[in-house]
Amino acid sequence: MTFGRRWSGCAWWCTAMLAWWLCGTAAGQRIGVLKGGDFTAFDAAVAGFREGLEEEGKSYKLIEILLDPRNQQKSLSALQASGPQLIYAVGNQATLAALGRQWDIPVLFALVTAPWQFGILDGTQRQEARVSGVVADIPLETQLDVLRQILPSLQKIGLLYSVSTLEQAQQIQAVLASRNIGMEAQVVRQTDDVVGVAAGMAEIDLFWMLPDRAIFAAHNRKSLFAHLRGRRIPIFAPTAKFLQGEDGGDLAIAVDPRACGRQAAGMAVDALEGDSWPPAPQVPRTWNVFLKEGRPLRPMAGAVYVK
Structure with a gap:
C-alpha cells in the first residue's frame, strides 16, 4: 500500500469516527x-x-x-x-x-x-x-406597521387599561407618539362601568384591546364589543380567539x-x-395576521380569516 492510500484510508477512518462520535454525543x-x-x-x-x-x-x-x-x-x-x-x-x-x-x-x-x-x-x-x-410578544412597532397596512387612514387609537396594564398602555403610547398617532386612553377602576368608560372616549379609528382580565371579562367584553361595533370602531384583539363568533373582534396579530x-x-x-x-x-x-370575515377591513395577503 502506498503512502497516499494509507493516508486516504486513515482520513476516511478518522472522518467516520468523528461522525460516529458526534452522532453519539447528540443522541x-x-x-x-x-x-x-x-x-x-x-x-x-x-x-x-x-x-x-x-x-x-x-x-x-x-x-x-x-x-x-x-x-x-x-x-x-x-x-x-x-x-x-x-x-x-x-x-x-x-x-x-x-x-x-x-x-x-x-x-x-x-x-x-x-x-x-x-x-x-x-x-x-x-x-x-x-x-x-x-x-411571544411581537414588537409594538411591528404590530403598528401591520395595522397601518390594514387601516391606512389610522390616526388615533383608543384603549382601556387598569393598574395591571398601565405599563403596557404607556409603552403603546410611546410608540404611537413616535409615529405621530394619537391615543385616547381611559383608566378603568374596579367599580367602573366598562361600557360607560368607553362611551366617554373621543372619536378613534381603532380600539386596542389589552390582555386585561379585570376589564375584559366575558360579561364586560360582549357589551363593550357591541358598543364599539355600534360606533363602527374596529377592535384589535390580543389573540385570534377573541375574533370567534358573531360578537368577536375584527383583527389580531399573534405568534406562530x-x-x-x-x-x-x-x-x-x-x-x-x-x-x-x-x-x-x-x-x-x-407571526400570523387574523382578520374577521365580513368586516370592512382592507384585505391582506397571507392573512388567516376567522368566521
Whole structure:
C-alpha cells in the first residue's frame, strides 16, 4: 500500500469516527420538555421544536412532561430524574416553575409573554444566566406597521387599561407618539362601568384591546364589543380567539407557535453544542395576521380569516 492510500484510508477512518462520535454525543443529550398546560398552541410549540432539531440534524432525546398545576414539584422531580442537560419550558407557568427549582440546568422558554413583567427575566445576572428563549410578544412597532397596512387612514387609537396594564398602555403610547398617532386612553377602576368608560372616549379609528382580565371579562367584553361595533370602531384583539363568533373582534396579530418552537430549537443546539450561554432572548421571526370575515377591513395577503 502506498503512502497516499494509507493516508486516504486513515482520513476516511478518522472522518467516520468523528461522525460516529458526534452522532453519539447528540443522541446522548437529553432535553426535558415541560409544558405549562394541555393547549393546542403548546403542542404546536413542542412539535416545532422537534422539527427544528431535525432540521439541525440533531437527535437529542426529548422527555416530555405536562406540568401538574396541583403538584408542580412532582412534575419537576420526574423531569429532573430523567437527567436532562437543558429544559425546554413552554408557557409562563412552566418557565416560572422550572426557574423555581434549585438545579443547575439552563432553561430555554417559548410562548412566554411579558417575561420581564412576570419576573422570568428580572435583570439580575444570576437569573439571566439560567434562562433565555423566544418571547411571544411581537414588537409594538411591528404590530403598528401591520395595522397601518390594514387601516391606512389610522390616526388615533383608543384603549382601556387598569393598574395591571398601565405599563403596557404607556409603552403603546410611546410608540404611537413616535409615529405621530394619537391615543385616547381611559383608566378603568374596579367599580367602573366598562361600557360607560368607553362611551366617554373621543372619536378613534381603532380600539386596542389589552390582555386585561379585570376589564375584559366575558360579561364586560360582549357589551363593550357591541358598543364599539355600534360606533363602527374596529377592535384589535390580543389573540385570534377573541375574533370567534358573531360578537368577536375584527383583527389580531399573534405568534406562530410552531415557528417559535423551531426558532427555540436553534437556540437549544447552540447551548448544547458548547456555544456561549445564555443567548440573548429573541423575538418571534414570524407571526400570523387574523382578520374577521365580513368586516370592512382592507384585505391582506397571507392573512388567516376567522368566521
